[in-house]
Amino acid sequence: MQTPLPGKKNNVLSEVSEMNLQTIKTSVMKFVEDENGLTVVEYAIAGGLVAATLITAFTNLGAAVKVKINALITALGGTTA
Template identity: 50%
Template sequence: MNIKSVMKQFIEDESGLTAVEYAIAGGLVVGGMIAAFSELGDNATSRIECLASAVNGDSTNC
């Protein structure tokens, strides 16, 4: 094999690109999950505080 054919084979090889694409997609999914759980946590906390104030007789915070 000469250098030209080795370089051509290297340029045309896309197997490593697939792994990078999966890593990027996985990172985006994890980032989305973190954002969703963070927002869900904030909403859940406010609802629990609302319920706690209602139990104490103060329902103006809801």
């Protein structure tokens, strides 16, 4: 790092800005190289797919059960819902 000249605020700001950019670059590179975050994303996607599958299965099951119940009600002479 250069020693700022007296009365030269621009040099100090430039050095601080350069340090911040280097810190940001280092942080981004660590994030990109870290594979733990990828594992979390994979689990989130898998969980979403499992939830969607269960919702679809139970929705279809509910519709099938409703058809059977309405058939029973009709067979007994009642009014279906």
